[in-house]
Amino acid sequence: MATLAAFWILVLAGAVRVERRRAYLVKSRAAWTLDAVGLAIQGGLVPLVQLTVVVSALTLVVPSLRGSLRLPGHAVAAGFVVNVVVVDYLYYWNHRLLHTARLWPIHLVHHTVDEMDVMGTSRNTAWTSFFILYVWVNGVMLYLLAEPAGFAAGAALTASLDLWRHSELSPPRGSLADRALGSVLILPRHHAWHHAGDAAPGNFGANFSLWDRLHGTFIARDDAPARLGVTTTLPLWRQLWWPFA
Numbered sequence: 001m002a003t004l005a006a007f008w009i010l011v012l013a014g015a016v017r018v019e020r021r022r023a024y025l026v027k028s029r030a031a032w033t034l035d036a037v038g039l040a041i042q043g044g045l046v047p048l049v050q051l052t053v054v055v056s057a058l059t060l061v062v063p064s065l066r067g068s069l070r071l072p073g074h075a076v077a078a079g080f081v082v083n084v085v086v087v088d089y090l091y092y093w094n095h096r097l098l099h100t101a102r103l104w105p106i107h108l109v110h111h112t113v114d115e116m117d118v119m120g121t122s123r124n125t126a127w128t129s130f131f132i133l134y135v136w137v138n139g140v141m142l143y144l145l146a147e148p149a150g151f152a153a154g155a156a157l158t159a160s161l162d163l164w165r166h167s168e169l170s171p172p173r174g175s176l177a178d179r180a181l182g183s184v185l186i187l188p189r190h191h192a193w194h195h196a197g198d199a200a201p202g203n204f205g206a207n208f209s210l211w212d213r214l215h216g217t218f219i220a221r222d223d224a225p226a227r228l229g230v231t232t233t234l235p236l237w238r239q240l241w242w243p244f245a
Helices: 002-013 018-026 029-061 075-098 106-111 135-143 151-166 175-180 189-193 209-217 236-241
Strands: none
Touching: 002 018, 002 029, 002 135, 002 151, 029 106, 029 135, 029 236, 075 106, 075 135, 075 151, 106 236, 135 151, 151 189
16 A cells, blocks of 8 residues: 555656656557556556465465564564565666576566656566566565564565656755765666666666665766667567567
């Protein structure tokens, strides 16, 4: 519910801008289809898989492990940290792998987004989400944890930050919020450079910019990219189901 609320807040916050309303009016039918399918999968099918397929499989194979993992310290706080920090670092590498030559085709459709817009957050080939570790790691951890509330809250925060990161609602450059948040988090303006059409790939992180800074993939620029997105000649059905050349 928190993630759904974040989605609609960001959509409405963007829609009050004249530029965003105009962009929606000229957006192609194919782009709307890709975004709608992606949001339905990310918001509906993925949680369903986590709560049914993953949990059912684990219940069948290792029923004794359900609720067996107890984290040290305050269980709720520890679970939150594991999701927001540890899983975030794992995602950094997951994301980098999706940019390798072998796996790039299944991630390419996400990079056809040509503007920062929360509606394009989940634009993907229909089955790409199942190559992103959140589906499996979150499902397994929610099954194993004796106290899963903190981990679930962390997952909701990460999903909300993912929506915000793809929006155009970045703090004004040079403002206190921009400097404070930008020293820790991947802001929308940082993620815009990840989607830049003519820049070397970087800013792979989800929540924290630390991982990119640590591994030399952080793009720190104050200007906006000249162009966002990559182009593809693949027809819509192939973008949805078979994005290989």
